[in-house]
Every structure is written in C-alpha cells, then in structure tokens.
Amino acid sequence: MQKDFKYKLNVLLFTLPALLLFTVVVCYPVLQSLYKSLFDWDGLSKPVFVGFGNYVKLWGNDNFHLSNKNGFIFAAMITVYQIGLGLLLALVLSSKAVRKSRFFRTSYFMPVVISTIIAGQLWLQIYNPDYGLINKIFEALGMSYRQAWLSDDKAAIYAVSFVNAWQYMGIHLVLIYTAIKSIPEHYYEAAVIDGASNAKAHTKITMPLLGETFKFCLVISITGGLKGFNEMYVMTQGGPGTYTNTLTYMMYKQAFMANNYGFGCAVAAVLVLECLIFTVLINKFVARDRIVY
Amino acid sequence: MNKMLNKVLSAAVAATLTLSLAACGGTAKPAETAKDQTAAPAAETKKEEAKKDEKVKLKIFSQYSLPEEKQPFDYAKEQVAKAMPNVELELDIEPQDDNAKLKTLAASGDLPDIIRVTAGIVDLFKKSNNIIQLDQYVKELKIEDRIRPAYKGLLWDSEKHCYAVPRTASPTYIMYYNKELFEKNNIKVPTNYDEFLASIKAFSAKGIMPVSLFAKEAWPGVMLFDAFATRYDAGGLMKVVNDKKGSITEDAYKKAASQLYECVKAGMLSKAAYSTDYDTAFNQFTSGKCAYFFNGAWALGPIGDKLGDKVDYLDFPLADAATVEAAKLNRPGGGFDGGYSVAANSKNKDIAAKYACLFALETANGRVIKASEAYPLTVDDVKPEKPYPAIALKYAEESKKFKSTTRFPWGLNEKANVVLGENVAKLLTGGYPVDKFIADTDKALQDALK
Structure with missing residues (x-):
C-alpha cells in the first residue's frame, strides 16, 4: 500500500512540471479564447460583453459554413491520401522482396523536412495555369484540358489540400512502417504454416495490430486538416475570395486583419470543439481493444 | 519521507507558477491616457534637456x-x-x-x-x-x-x-498601359468602357495578357472595383464605407460590378492572377507581357525608369461614352x-x-x-537625383487638376476592407454572379459597419 502510494507520488512529481507547462501554454490560452469569444473586442481597446452574440453572428455567416466545409474537405483529403498511400507504401517497403527500402523511406520522408513556404512555392509553379507542370503535361499529351488550379472556386481547396497531403504523407508512412516492423515475425511464420496467403496475413495480422497506430494517424491528420492554415497562407491567402478559407484562416483574418478579435476567438472556440469531438470519436471507435496474439 | 515529498512538491509548484507568472507579467500595459500624457510633456522636456x-x-x-x-x-x-x-x-x-x-x-x-x-x-x-x-x-x-x-x-x-x-x-491609383504593345498589335487605346472591353478581347485573342493584377493581395482587386465605381460616383467605396453615406446596392456600384464582371468574363485577368504577387505582376508589365497594369502613383518612377516612352497612363476610360468625360478627373485612391x-x-x-x-x-x-516621386509633400527645395520620367512629370502636372480622390483600402474601415477584399476577389473569378456579389457585400458591410 505504502509502495503504491509512493509510486503514485513519484508519477505526480515527474509529470507535474510538464502538466503545469501544458496548462500555461495550452489550457490557459484556450480558456482565455473561450472567454474572449463572449466579447466584442478589437484586441486593444476595452472589450464589450456580448454574451453568445459572436456565436449567433458566426452561425449566420456564410463564410463560416464555407470555411468549415473547406476544413472537412482538407481533413478528408489528407487523411485518405496520407494514411491510404502511407499504408500501401509501408506494406510494400516492409516486404522482404523490396531491396533498398531505406532509400525509398528517406525519399518519401524528404518533403516533410522541407519548409511549407518552399513546398508552397514549388506547388505554385506546378499549378501555374500558363506554364505549370500539370497543364504542360496535358499539353504534351495533346489534351486541350487546362485547369486554373488555384483560381477556380471549386478546385482550389482540393489543390491546396493536396500540397499538404503530399508533403506530410512521409510521417504516416514512417509511423505505419515502424509499427509493421514491430510486429513479431513469428506471427507471419505461423500464418504461413497455416496456409495463409500474403494478403490474408496482412488483413488478419498486420491490419488489426496497426489499430493503435491508425488511431494516432487519424487524430493527427483529421485535426491537422481541420486547422489547415500554412498552405493557404503561402499559396492563396484564403482566396480566391474565401474559397480556400479554413476556420483557422478565418480566425486569422478576423482577429488580425479585421480587428474583430472577439469574433475570431469564437471561430477558434468552434475549431477547438471540432478537434476535440473528432479526437474523442476516434478514440472511442477506432482500435477500442488492444489486440494481443 | 512524506513531509519531504510535500516540501519538494510545494517547491516545484511554486517555482513553476513563479516562472509562468513572470513570463506573463513581462508585458507592460499601453499607456492608459495617451492624451493626458501629451498635455504634460513640459516637465519631461526639462528632464530631457538636462540629458x-x-x-x-x-x-x-x-x-x-x-x-x-x-x-x-x-x-x-x-x-x-x-x-x-x-x-x-x-x-x-x-x-x-x-x-x-x-x-x-x-x-x-x-x-x-x-x-x-x-x-x-x-x-x-x-x-x-x-x-x-x-x-x-x-x-x-x-x-x-x-x-x-x-x-x-x-x-x-x-x-x-x-x-x-x-x-x-x-498618391492616387493609376491605370498604366504599354503604348508599344497597343501600337504593335494595332489595338486602339480606349477612350471609354466599350473600347476598353474591345481592347481586352483583342489582347486576349492574341494571347497577350490584358491586365496584370497581383491578386494574391486583396487590395488591388478592391481598387480595381473602386476604379470602376468612381466613374459613376466620385465617392467610390470611401463614400459607403468611411463616410457611411450610401449603399453598395446603389446603381453606381451595381454598374461597376457588372462591367468588372463582364471584363473578367472577356479574359481581362490571367488565370494565375490569384497566385501572382507584386514583383511578378510588375515584371510582366515592364517586360511587355501585358497591356495594362493597375497600381498606385508610387510606381510611376520605377515603371517610368523601366519603360520610358513606351508607357503612359489613362484617365480610367471605364465608363460609358456618355459619362466618361465628366468622370475622368475622379480618381480612385489618394488620402x-x-x-x-x-x-x-x-x-x-x-x-x-x-x-x-x-x-x-x-x-x-x-x-x-531617391525614388523620383513626382508629387512632393513638402515645400522644401528638393530635386530628384535622376530626372523624372516623362510619365511622372505628366502626373505631377495633371494631379493638380483632380476633382476628387477616394482612399486606398488600408485607409478604409478594416472590417469592411476584409469583406470587400474577399467579395471582390470572388467577383473577379467570374463565377460569382453580380447580384449575389451586391447582396452578400451589402449584408456583410452592414454587419461590419455597425
């Protein structure tokens, strides 16, 4: 009993500094934002309490709904691409048949270490409707199809999302690859003895055992998508108009450009809430039970 | 042992809180009453003179x-x-x-x-x-x-x-054009809206970019709209936003939006306009790749230096033939x-x-x-190091005759400026109908200007 208590105290002692730091740099600002969202405030002058007025205004704001929708598109795009392709590549690279897998892993991971500004500039050139690589490929193939990737009200958000999907796929690849490599080899040997094909072994052994990894990947890609900002800031400034706004970008515009800080905080509050809901849902429904063979 | 632990824990908590509070407390509050402080600079002056x-x-x-x-x-x-x-x-x-x-x-x-x-x-x-x-x-x-x-x-x-x-x-907003490009392509320099539209279609048909707009930033689009609007109402957007004397639903703004939309549909802007920054747009114009360039008078010197006699500016021939003459001295920008x-x-x-x-x-x-700005603010006897380009001299002379000016977007109400930047940018995509633009902008402006 005494030993157990001491252990708990030790845990508390070692986690307390980090917990306090987390409270100061995360919880406190979040609570402050929630509080400030109840005010009409330009960020500098005396705030005026408006209750839930900012939230009512937010609900009636078309840009809010568009930004929210864009956040979901962004999150869906990067989740499907990064986890889907990451898994596929991780399975291929973890196969014994693939040689030089380290070279490929490094190559796929390389975009992750590039700064978003450089990646954004690179893709601005690729997307350029006049001399960009994509339209030039269509031209070289003799196709008349051309797309103004970043100027089109419908295509722009997909084009911007793809840049994030491309850049950060490597993180998911490495996470999934590492998880696959941590699965004991004798599981597969036993499966082979039982006559399982390669595909069967993956569906029955690899996939269930990757549950925890998928959970983590889902959380970072969905919440990362919902709060997408960098690519918009570098490539489109949320435009044309508001067509590539996400909630984060809307919050930035309202707080820093329109001096509408209270309203910006309300946008931030909705964003935090959405991220929390998705995190809870993912934790509740994905990989609920730890599988141990 | 427990007492010891309690002491350690208490010390850790106190230290962390002290550190975090110290970090938060490092920011001085802005002066409470700046106006009062200016009333008492005399005492400060004495102190400062001593030093x-x-x-x-x-x-x-x-x-x-x-x-x-x-x-x-x-x-x-x-x-x-x-x-x-x-x-x-x-x-x-x-x-x-x-x-x-x-x-x-x-x-x-x-x-x-x-x-x-x-x-x-x-x-x-x-x-x-x-x-x-x-x-x-x-x-x-x-x-x-x-x-x-x-x-x-x-x-x-x-x-x-x-x-x-x-x-x-x-400085006001200016509609620069490349004279040489018009001559080479045998396209008439416009004197009214119809001719402007015709020139856009003509350049577009020849594969030449009609207007180089650095629409990666929001303000060039807003000013372009203001340029059209001031043809029909000298107050432009300033009247609606800062003076609060009208509404964007008035005919002048509807007409401006319709004409701007028509020009966009006719191919006025490059499809890459939304990812075009100032340097790119400036280089496109000064390298002869596009016919028109809209920017402030601050660019007269750099543009004049680069293009010399090949460049000039127009009196915004963006109104119908019947009204274009009366509006030619109404300038967007300024303030x-x-x-x-x-x-x-x-x-x-x-x-x-x-x-x-x-x-x-x-x-x-x-x-x-140093920058050959041809509209000096001061009465001081200052001369440019390099001779003024012809276009800058012309502006210096003609700007004395301007009947009205408006403001650049950074001089407008900031909430309204964001709304205008967003909605005009949508209008410039050519996929945002004029009626919707007017209705949405009116609603958003009313909210922003409350």
Whole structure:
C-alpha cells in the first residue's frame, strides 16, 4: 500500500512540471479564447460583453459554413491520401522482396523536412495555369484540358489540400512502417504454416495490430486538416475570395486583419470543439481493444 | 519521507507558477491616457534637456525591403541625424503581414518608439491609446508650414488633432498601359468602357495578357472595383464605407460590378492572377507581357525608369461614352497614405515625437530625391537625383487638376476592407454572379459597419 502510494507520488512529481507547462501554454490560452469569444473586442481597446452574440453572428455567416466545409474537405483529403498511400507504401517497403527500402523511406520522408513556404512555392509553379507542370503535361499529351488550379472556386481547396497531403504523407508512412516492423515475425511464420496467403496475413495480422497506430494517424491528420492554415497562407491567402478559407484562416483574418478579435476567438472556440469531438470519436471507435496474439 | 515529498512538491509548484507568472507579467500595459500624457510633456522636456548630451536610442518600425523603401529611409535617417545627432535609430523591419506583428506588439505593450502607420492603424491605436497626440510637436517644429497647401489636411484627423505625420503626399491609383504593345498589335487605346472591353478581347485573342493584377493581395482587386465605381460616383467605396453615406446596392456600384464582371468574363485577368504577387505582376508589365497594369502613383518612377516612352497612363476610360468625360478627373485612391506615429509607451516620448515629425518629412523628401516621386509633400527645395520620367512629370502636372480622390483600402474601415477584399476577389473569378456579389457585400458591410 505504502509502495503504491509512493509510486503514485513519484508519477505526480515527474509529470507535474510538464502538466503545469501544458496548462500555461495550452489550457490557459484556450480558456482565455473561450472567454474572449463572449466579447466584442478589437484586441486593444476595452472589450464589450456580448454574451453568445459572436456565436449567433458566426452561425449566420456564410463564410463560416464555407470555411468549415473547406476544413472537412482538407481533413478528408489528407487523411485518405496520407494514411491510404502511407499504408500501401509501408506494406510494400516492409516486404522482404523490396531491396533498398531505406532509400525509398528517406525519399518519401524528404518533403516533410522541407519548409511549407518552399513546398508552397514549388506547388505554385506546378499549378501555374500558363506554364505549370500539370497543364504542360496535358499539353504534351495533346489534351486541350487546362485547369486554373488555384483560381477556380471549386478546385482550389482540393489543390491546396493536396500540397499538404503530399508533403506530410512521409510521417504516416514512417509511423505505419515502424509499427509493421514491430510486429513479431513469428506471427507471419505461423500464418504461413497455416496456409495463409500474403494478403490474408496482412488483413488478419498486420491490419488489426496497426489499430493503435491508425488511431494516432487519424487524430493527427483529421485535426491537422481541420486547422489547415500554412498552405493557404503561402499559396492563396484564403482566396480566391474565401474559397480556400479554413476556420483557422478565418480566425486569422478576423482577429488580425479585421480587428474583430472577439469574433475570431469564437471561430477558434468552434475549431477547438471540432478537434476535440473528432479526437474523442476516434478514440472511442477506432482500435477500442488492444489486440494481443 | 512524506513531509519531504510535500516540501519538494510545494517547491516545484511554486517555482513553476513563479516562472509562468513572470513570463506573463513581462508585458507592460499601453499607456492608459495617451492624451493626458501629451498635455504634460513640459516637465519631461526639462528632464530631457538636462540629458541633452546623452545618446538616446529610438526603435523605429518601418518598411525597409524594396529599394524605393530603403533609399528614402536611409536618406531621412541621414538628414535627421544632422538636427538630432544624439539619437541612435534602431530599425525593426515591418513585415508584409497585414499589420499582425504591429497589432501584437501593441497588445503586449511593446510598441517601438516610432511606428509607420496607415489610416486604419491610426484609428485603432488612437482608440486604444497606443499612440500619442503630436499637435504640440507639429506646432513647435512648424511642420505644417513645410507641407504643401494641398496636403496640409493629411496632418489632421476629423477632430483636428495630429496622431501621425505623413511621409508622402496623396498618391492616387493609376491605370498604366504599354503604348508599344497597343501600337504593335494595332489595338486602339480606349477612350471609354466599350473600347476598353474591345481592347481586352483583342489582347486576349492574341494571347497577350490584358491586365496584370497581383491578386494574391486583396487590395488591388478592391481598387480595381473602386476604379470602376468612381466613374459613376466620385465617392467610390470611401463614400459607403468611411463616410457611411450610401449603399453598395446603389446603381453606381451595381454598374461597376457588372462591367468588372463582364471584363473578367472577356479574359481581362490571367488565370494565375490569384497566385501572382507584386514583383511578378510588375515584371510582366515592364517586360511587355501585358497591356495594362493597375497600381498606385508610387510606381510611376520605377515603371517610368523601366519603360520610358513606351508607357503612359489613362484617365480610367471605364465608363460609358456618355459619362466618361465628366468622370475622368475622379480618381480612385489618394488620402492619407501612411506616416509616422509615436508609441504611448515610449520612454523617450518627447525626443521620439520630434524625431518622428522630422523623419516623416525627410522621408517624403527622400522619396522625391531617391525614388523620383513626382508629387512632393513638402515645400522644401528638393530635386530628384535622376530626372523624372516623362510619365511622372505628366502626373505631377495633371494631379493638380483632380476633382476628387477616394482612399486606398488600408485607409478604409478594416472590417469592411476584409469583406470587400474577399467579395471582390470572388467577383473577379467570374463565377460569382453580380447580384449575389451586391447582396452578400451589402449584408456583410452592414454587419461590419455597425
């Protein structure tokens, strides 16, 4: 009993500094934002309490709904691409048949270490409707199809999302690859003895055992998508108009450009809430039970 | 053992809280009453005079990226050093970030002593007492006497107080065109809207970009709309947004939106316009790749230097033939285009205020001398180092005849400016119907201007 208590105290002692730091740099600002969202405030002058007025205004704001929708598109795009392709590549690279897998892993991971500004500039050139690589490929193939990737009200958000999907796929690849490599080899040997094909072994052994990894990947890609900002800031400034706004970008515009800080905080509050809901849902429904063979 | 643990825990908690509170407490509050502080500079002046020989370090927040920003800045620094040799100036370069850094500095009470401000920032900082009134220094240093009569109004706000000393006169928006490109392609230089539309179609058909717009930023689009709107209502967007004397649902704005939309549909803009920045657009125009370029009068010097006789500007032939002549001297743009203010939390307010006043006027002179700005703010006898390009001389002469000017977007209400930037950009995609543009903008403006 005494030993157990001491252990708990030790845990508390070692986690307390980090917990306090987390409270100061995360919880406190979040609570402050929630509080400030109840005010009409330009960020500098005396705030005026408006209750839930900012939230009512937010609900009636078309840009809010568009930004929210864009956040979901962004999150869906990067989740499907990064986890889907990451898994596929991780399975291929973890196969014994693939040689030089380290070279490929490094190559796929390389975009992750590039700064978003450089990646954004690179893709601005690729997307350029006049001399960009994509339209030039269509031209070289003799196709008349051309797309103004970043100027089109419908295509722009997909084009911007793809840049994030491309850049950060490597993180998911490495996470999934590492998880696959941590699965004991004798599981597969036993499966082979039982006559399982390669595909069967993956569906029955690899996939269930990757549950925890998928959970983590889902959380970072969905919440990362919902709060997408960098690519918009570098490539489109949320435009044309508001067509590539996400909630984060809307919050930035309202707080820093329109001096509408209270309203910006309300946008931030909705964003935090959405991220929390998705995190809870993912934790509740994905990989609920730890599988141990 | 437990007691020991309790002690350790308590010490850890106390230390962490102290550290975090110290981190939060490092920010000084902006002065509570900036206006009061200007009323009592006399006492401070005495103290400061006693320290006359001491070196004073002032921090200035200003643009310093393009050559036309650097050269006038350096010139002004050199000139003011003659009058105030004890001041050492430390530059904090202003990023192009929609004033986010400046507002953050103000919120944390860390504003540099002297700051470059736009009209929108003056309003915001005035309201929150982040900048001081400069009336006394303006009078003491006879600043108004050094400003040309046409621009004296730029010194004062609507309540006849000065919070920022201008560092340039009132440049307006200009419709530049490449004469050579018109001649080579045998396209008529437009004199009214129909001819302008015809020229857009003609250039587009020849694969030449009609208008190079750096629409990566929101303001060029808003100004383009204002250029059309001022053909039918001299007040343009300023009338609706700042003067609150009308509505965007009025016929003038509807017509402006319809014509702008028609031009976009006719291929006025490059499909890459939304990812085009200023440098790219400027190079497209000056390298002869596009016919028209819309920008402020501050670009007269650089454009004139690059294109010489090949470039000229038009009197905005964007109205119907019947009204184009009457509206040709109604110019979009103008108004207060930036100046220097003094932070209320400056430790050397008196010196900073004097320095800011002198620095602003010397910057204006520097813009004439170094950047060939042909519309001097001051009455000082300053001449450009290089002869003015022909286009700049023409503007200097003709600008005296302008009947009305409006404001650039950074001089408009900031909430409304964001709304206009977003909605005009959508209109320029060609996929946002005019009626929806008018209805959405009206609704958003009403909300923003409440």
